[in-house]
Amino acid sequence: MAPTKKVLLCVVSGVVVVGVVGWAVGSQVQSPADAAAAHQPPVASLITASVEKRVLTSTVVTQGTVGYAAARPLNFAGTVEPSQGAGSGTQPLVTKLAVKAGHEINAGSVLLEVSGRPVLVLKGSVPMYRTLSRGATGDDVRQLQRGLTDIGFPTPVTGTYGAATEHAVSRWYASRHYSPATAPPEEPGSPERSQPPSPTTPPRTAATPAAPAGATVPSGELIFLRDLPARLTQLSASVGAQATGKIGSVSGSALQVQGEVRASDAQLFKAGATATVQTLDGKQFPASVTALATGASKAPAAGTSGGKGSNAAGDAGSGGAAGDAGSSTSGGDGTSATTSMRVALRNPHALASYNGQAVKVTVQVGSTKGKALVVPVSALSTRADGRAWVRVSHGRGKTTDVAVTPGLSVAGAVQVTPAQGGALNSGDQVVIGTRQGGSS
Structure with a gap:
């Protein structure tokens, strides 16, 4: 290669090298403005x-257990009309069982027979403590009249046992294939059978016959139950046994859910609040809170798995025994303030296959x-x-x-x-x- 070309090549190469080095050095140099901008925080976005x-919707969630209401004793008291030929001191015996344990008892039905006489059932809270007959007055009479009207034998609800009530009682007994008990004939002019004849009462003659006997309800032939229909949970009476004292037990006939919530959560709603019951297989049933009762329950012991209990607007807790409701507000004595809650379904028979199972209960406490x-x-x-x-x-x-x-x-x-x-x-x-x- 000629010397001139070699010199030219060297010059060009040198220029290129100097340019590259200058660019590299220049890229590392920042002006004061560039350096300040590089240290500014990035623009905030929303x-x-x-x-x-x-x-x-605001809710309280807890657990409960499906079951029947607590059983109450069923007692036989009073007397039935003596059978024909039986003395007044004869011991009453159970002669027939009309309902079996586990079956439903309805208003107006026959529960059992005592000495051949029916023991019937009506709805009411006043116990049957006396024989009801014409002239009797009181809450028990009013209760009888209301019960007769409810089962299709209407009579004025006056609280006084009169001829209309006697007629309704007679029709009721006849519908069950029995004859009603009757009271002794009245003396003419006597307003109350319980009153002895006055010395001034004229003797009965052919022109003044005795008033006809009227239908009565002996004290042992009617049992009032507060809730009907009811379920006969247990029957201790047996045919041939003496009819006295406790003869069995009854509970509500519809399955319900019993649970507990923290007392602080229970203050957010009242009986009648809308609820939803969810079973373990995910099925949901509309329900409502029917009762609330404040009490105290033991908090879960340390190291055990307790349920969450109620949880506002949250999910049901897991763990713990079915139906138990733990609480985070336990005191030093191991107890926590809780409220027992009873929930009934709109369809009372929907939980028939879930008796004894744990369920999730969601109670609506507020909504837009x-x-x-x-x-x-x-x-x-x-x-x-x-x-x-x-x-x-x-x-x-x-x-x-x-x-x-x-x-x-x-x-x-x-x-x-x-x-x-x-x-x-x-x-x-x-x-x-x-x-x-x-x-x-």
């Missing part, structure tokens, strides 16, 4: 959530009236004057503050109503926070 329109605007609680802010507001994002960093009135709050969500003149709609984006960097 974190938003959608405004929803839905029904917001239809669909409402709902936002996350974190979207709600309060000004110094106490007014609440949410910030609506319109994109590209543009926002608008909208004054609202908060309502029901459940599990991190809150109902909001725009103040007069404010605009807030389902689907709007409300600001719930900010993040560094990124875009809005």
Whole structure:
């Protein structure tokens, strides 16, 4: 190669090397402005959530056990009309059992026979403590009249046993294929059978015959039960045995759910509250709370698995014995304030195959009236004057503050109503926070 070309090549190569080195050095050099900009925090962007329109419901969740109501003793007391030829001192014996244990007892039905006479059942809370006959007055008479009317033998509910009540009793006994007991004939002009004849009462003659005997209800021929229909849970009486004292036990005929909730949660609702019962296989049944009773239960011992008990707007706890409700508010004595709760299904026979099983009970304690605007609680802010507001994002960093009135709050969500003149709609984006960097 000629010397001139070699010199030219060396010069070009040198220029290239110098240019590369200069670019490399220049790329590492920053102006003071560039250095300051590099240390600025990134532009913050908004974190938003959608405004929803839905029904917001607050609930208390606990566990319960399916079963029948606690059994109550069934007692026989009083006397029945003596059978023909039997003396007044004859010991009454059970001669027939009309209902078997486990079966249902209905108002107006025959429970058993004592000395050949029926022992009938009506609904009522006043015990049958005397024989009822014409002229008798009181709450037990009124109860009899109401019971007769309920089973299809109407009579005025006056609280006084008169001819209309006698007629209704006669029809009732006849419908069960029995003759009613009767009272001795009345003396003419005597208003009460229980009163002895007055010395001035004229003797009965052919012109003044005795009044006909009327139907009565002997004290042993009727048992009043508070809840009917009822279930005969146990029958201790047997044919040939003496009819006296306890003859069995009864309970409600419909399965129900018995459980417990923390007393603090029970204050959020009353008897009659809407509930849902969910079985272990996932089936759900509409129900309602029928009773609440405050008590105390033992808290789970340390190291054992206790149920969560009630949980506002949460899920049912697991663990613990079926139907037990633990509490996080236990005292030093190992007890916790609880409230017993009884829940009945709208269809009382729906739980027939779940007797004795544990179920989840969800009680509704609050709800919006239809669909409402709902936002996350974190979207709600309060000004110094106490007014609440949410910030609506319109994109590209543009926002608008909208004054609202908060309502029901459940599990991190809150109902909001725009103040007069404010605009807030389902689907709007409300600001719930900010993040560094990124875009809005």
